[in-house]
Amino acid sequence: MxxxxxxxxxxxxxxxxAPVMSAATIETHYTKHAQAxxxxxxxxxxxxxxxxxxxxxxxxxxxxxxxxxxxxxxAGQAWNHVMFxxxxxxxxQPNQPSDDLLALINQSFGSLEGLRAEFKQAATxxxxxxxxxxxxxxxxxxxxxxxxxxLFIQKCYNDDNxxxxxxxxxxxxxxxxxxxxxxxxxxxxxxxxxxxxxxNWQVIADxx
Numbered sequence: 401m402x403x404x405x406x407x408x409x410x411x412x413x414x415x416x417x418a419p420v421m422s423a424a425t426i427e428t429h430y431t432k433h434a435q436a437x438x439x440x441x442x443x444x445x446x447x448x449x450x451x452x453x454x455x456x457x458x459x460x461x462x463x464x465x466x467x468x469x470x471x472x473x474x475a476g477q478a479w480n481h482v483m484f485x486x487x488x489x490x491x492x493q494p495n496q497p498s499d500d501l502l503a504l505i506n507q508s509f510g511s512l513e514g515l516r517a518e519f520k521q522a523a524t525x526x527x528x529x530x531x532x533x534x535x536x537x538x539x540x541x542x543x544x545x546x547x548x549x550x551l552f553i554q555k556c557y558n559d560d561n562x563x564x565x566x567x568x569x570x571x572x573x574x575x576x577x578x579x580x581x582x583x584x585x586x587x588x589x590x591x592x593x594x595x596x597x598x599x600n601w602q603v604i605a606d607x608x
Contacts, residue, residue, distance in 0.1 A: 403442040404451070405459050407435055408482060416490040420598040425582045433578050434481035440474040450475075464563035476559030480531055484574045489600035497601045501608065508551040515551075516596060519573070522553045523592045529576045530557040532592075536608065537567035570607050571599065 410430060415423035441459075445451055450462050450471055463479035466472035489495070497505060502512065509515040515534070523532045533554045551570065554562055562569040573579075573595055580591035 403438070404445055405438050405441050405478065407438045407478070408486065410485060412488065412490055416492075417488050417598045418491065420491045420594045421580070422583050425580070428582070429574075429579055430481075430485060433576075434478070434485065437474045437478040437481065441471070441478055444471050444474060460563065463561055467564060473559045476561050476564075479563075480559070480561055480572065480574070483569060483572050484531075484579075487571060487600055487603050488598045489603075491598040494597060495599075495601050498605050501601065501605045504551060504608075516593075518553050520589060520592045522555050523573055523575050524589045526555045526557070526575055528557065530555060531561065532556075532573045532575055533562050533567075533569050534571040534604075535562045535567040535569055537562075537565075568607070571604050 407430075410426075413423075414427045414430075417426055421429075441462075445462075448471065450457055450466060459475060459479050459482070462471065462475035466475055496502070497512065505512055505515050509518060519532060519534065526532060533556060534551055535554050536549055536551055554565070554567065556562070573592060575588060575592075580588065584591045
């Protein structure tokens with residue numbers, strides 16, 4: 401029986417993101433942790449209201465609409481991991497945001513350095529396990545007028561994600577310990593500092 405949900409293939413090799421994340425970290429994170437959420441979801445969903453056998457329920461649908469229970473937990477984590485892994489490129493091929501994306505970053509954070517600083521503060525202050533997102537949306541956090549859409553930082557705990565809050569996810573850092581502990585031990589801040597070296601800014605722009 402074919403699985404309902406399949407973890408997408410990486411667009412790079414396990415070792416390509418080193419030294420930002422080692423081959424061992426990427427391989428373990430992708431093949432063990434991320435895959436487990438897909439395996440669980442494929443076991444839990446059949447026969448429920450979330451069964452996408454008819455093609456009407458995507459992983460994103462479930463990650464957005466299911467908010468409690470094992471299906472919500474595994475769908476949220478599965479979708480979050482897809483967003484995490486697809487945003488990287490080999491660290492040896494650094495790139496920069498496009499002019500349009502950089503202008504939006506400057507409007508929202510003052511500069512790319514301002515984005516990095518605020519993102520790191522959110523990541524290091526998140527207590528326990530979760531995700532830190534760069535999102536698009538109307539929010540008081542961005543000090544915007546009502547209805548104005550800008551980029552801002554959102555912290556999500558456990559399996560939560562911006563979709564459940566009506567926000568558009570742009571970029572994400574996994575701050576569960578399995579994402580960085582092999583390489584950084586308890587130095588979450590160093591992990592966040594280095595993560596930018598492997599970001600594929602074209603993917604980030606496409607998400608807008």
